[in-house]
Amino acid sequence: MSSEEIIALLPYTAPFLFVDQIEELGDSYIVGSYTFSRESYFYEGHFKGNPVTPGVILTECMAQIGLVSLGISKLAGQDLAALKLAFTSADVEFLKPVMPGEKVTVVSEEAYFRFNKLKCNVKLLNAQDEVCVKGTLAGIFSTK
Amino acid sequence: MNNEHYEALKNIIKIYLPEDVSVDDIKPTSHLTQELNVNSANLVDIVLDVEDHFDITIEDDEIEKMETVQSAIEVIEAKVQS
Numbered sequence: 001m002s003s004e005e006i007i008a009l010l011p012y013t014a015p016f017l018f019v020d021q022i023e024e025l026g027d028s029y030i031v032g033s034y035t036f037s038r039e040s041y042f043y044e045g046h047f048k049g050n051p052v053t054p055g056v057i058l059t060e061c062m063a064q065i066g067l068v069s070l071g072i073s074k075l076a077g078q079d080l081a082a083l084k085l086a087f088t089s090a091d092v093e094f095l096k097p098v099m100p101g102e103k104v105t106v107v108s109e110e111a112y113f114r115f116n117k118l119k120c121n122v123k124l125l126n127a128q129d130e131v132c133v134k135g136t137l138a139g140i141f142s143t144k
Numbered sequence: 145m146n147n148e149h150y151e152a153l154k155n156i157i158k159i160y161l162p163e164d165v166s167v168d169d170i171k172p173t174s175h176l177t178q179e180l181n182v183n184s185a186n187l188v189d190i191v192l193d194v195e196d197h198f199d200i201t202i203e204d205d206e207i208e209k210m211e212t213v214q215s216a217i218e219v220i221e222a223k224v225q226s
Contacts, residue, residue: 088185
């Protein structure tokens, strides 16, 4: 699957789509990127007068690339129109802040994909290749 | 039902019980999702732990048979003995 095909199948749109490009895709790993626009709505409130990308948004970016995009590529050939998703767990550590305008790269490796549950070890890196967030995310993918 | 298998399964299930369900609530007849309130994501973790503990492989259509503690033991014992 191409980057465009995967992004077209993602069930998100602005202002809650946090995937610009899928750069690498393997059977059990994915690499994708996103640039946080300085104009993003959440910077108005997080924090007052001191914009920093919220941890929940970084986690969402990791989930959209590392979990949902990888899961969709693994389900290629199935009826993706009927796809239902549930984010089931996130265990993450925030190591460095991500400021407005920064480009981040998400690298995700599958831990397992069994009984519709995908669990991945995911890292979010900044343009200097420093790990800003790392953790384990899981979700359920149902196409029934 | 082999007691050793039952105790082993109980020890796996208790890790994934929600806070308002106690290990003492686990009975052979307990329905994993409806009575013990195990969610579907944690049910997968239980099955993966069962595979590791008993050194067996559970197929996709077999997880559906593992509705109660008793029926899960039946699926496990059919594989452990074979």
